[in-house]
Amino acid sequence: MTSARGFKVTDAERKTRVGIAVKTLDELRKKTVEKFKLKYPPSTIDFQMQDGTVIDSEEYFQTLAAQTLLIWIRKGNKAETDAEMLYKIIREVNDEYLTTGEKIQDFFTEKMKNKIFKLAEVLRGISGDKVKLSTRTEDPEWFEGLDTSVKTKEAYMRRRAQDRIRSYYYKTKEEIMKVAVTGEANILLKTLLEEFSSRLKYYSYHGHYFDRTCSKFEHMMSICDAEGNFTCQGRWDKAVCLYNPPHSINPYASREHRIVFQTWNLDHRKERTRSVIPAIWEALLVCSKTRDCLDCLENHKIKSKGSDKLLAMEMIYNDLFTPVNLKIVHIVCHDKGAHKQKAGPYWTDGFYDSDESD
Incomplete structure (x- = not known):
């Protein structure tokens, strides 16, 4: 029998994160409804990975590593990926860009492709002197937000x-x-x-x-x-x-x-x-x-x-x-x-x- 694995589950806004140990996808749905006090049936929710991949089948779910971060979503919906929440990255690497109200408004009304262009400009200013480093010990900042099981x-x-x-x-x-x-x-x-x-x-x-x-x-x-x-x-x-x-x-x-x-x-x-x-x-x-x-x-x-x-x-x-x-x-x-x-x-x-x- 499949042993229980622990997963980290969060909502689309990343406001709450809980640990849930389950054996099956259906069990994860039921426990997610309980933990997040949702008012709709477990059968109406799916899970999405940080890059946007939807986990909607038991077979796929069984391939996931323990401690994977999953975002619960209503069936048919999609949560923003980490990449689509670009303003968080901009705030980290270029605070001045977000201090002007007019520029903030422009940023949120532009299409995604235009945002990517602006982000590329910011990325060019980030030092690449750690590119050859590989391990978590050598470059801990690179691993920020990832499971501790990831070593390289x-x-x-x-x-x-x-x-x-x-x-x-x-x-x-x-x-x-x-x-x-x-x-x-x-x-x-x-x-x-x-x-x-x-x-x-x-x-x-x-x-x-x-x-x-x-x-x-x-x-x-x-x-x-x-x-x-x-x-x-x-x-x-x-x-x-x-x-x-x-x-x-x-x-x-x-x-x-x-x-x-x-x-x-x-x-x-x-x-x-x-x-x-x-x-x-x-x-x-x-x-x-x-x-x-x-x-x-x-x-x-x-x-x-x-x-x-x-x-x-x-x-x-x-x-x-x-x-x-x-x-x-x-x-x-x-x-x-x-x-x-x-x-x-x-x-x-x-x-x-x-x-x-x-």
Whole structure:
């Protein structure tokens, strides 16, 4: 039986923080309602991490480390992330900016992207002489507000990358399963999801993406360089960031840089929800049009017995979880509109001999 883990739970305004020990997500919902004296049912609340990731499934909840800080929210709502509460950072690093009433008013009425521009100006004035330091002992200010279990900058950044990729997996799984598929298609779907889970665990949910110590590894290379510098890779339809100089940030440099890095996106060129998932549904139907379906993997393709179509699992995995389709993008270059790049088709021609032994 799963043992109880302690979590830190707060509200959207960060006014109250309580410790709660639970075994399941439903138990956390019930205890949160009790602790915060809420007047609505436990089933109507979810939890959000500091970077905006919503924890709305038991499977995802079980992957969280003990002492993770969670923000309770009403279902369908979103709390401001730490990065969106930018005025707190500005107050810490540039008090004078907030002493003029007119400037304060302007700051709160501007759009987020304009706020990011102003924040970037402030960040340029923060010394980066601690960027090469790694441990909590060496640079305690960088770790302010983080769980005491986090001992190095690299370990924290690995976790942040894992959280992003893990959220893509659970969101993809949830959205794929919204469409009812039966028979052979359902067998293929289950096998596909099992393979995703197995691979992601093998690669530790690609935590190396944000870990600067992995910058020189060929097969598990970080997106940043050896010092931790990230450079914007440009909008989904561009080869590079079009700004001169291109947007860049080093979240290892200071606490403020670490928090602002939350506004950077791992963006899918071929959109996950609008393009990749519909293409997966189509491939499942195409590859399952046979009387007998073989639940097996060979050469990274899922084969249907008697069918001349092979489900291209490798291509799907890359488009969901790897830099084949992911770009690190500054918020200004993150286009939330519909991307025109189409995913799939996620099948290849082939034939599996039904007389061949499994």
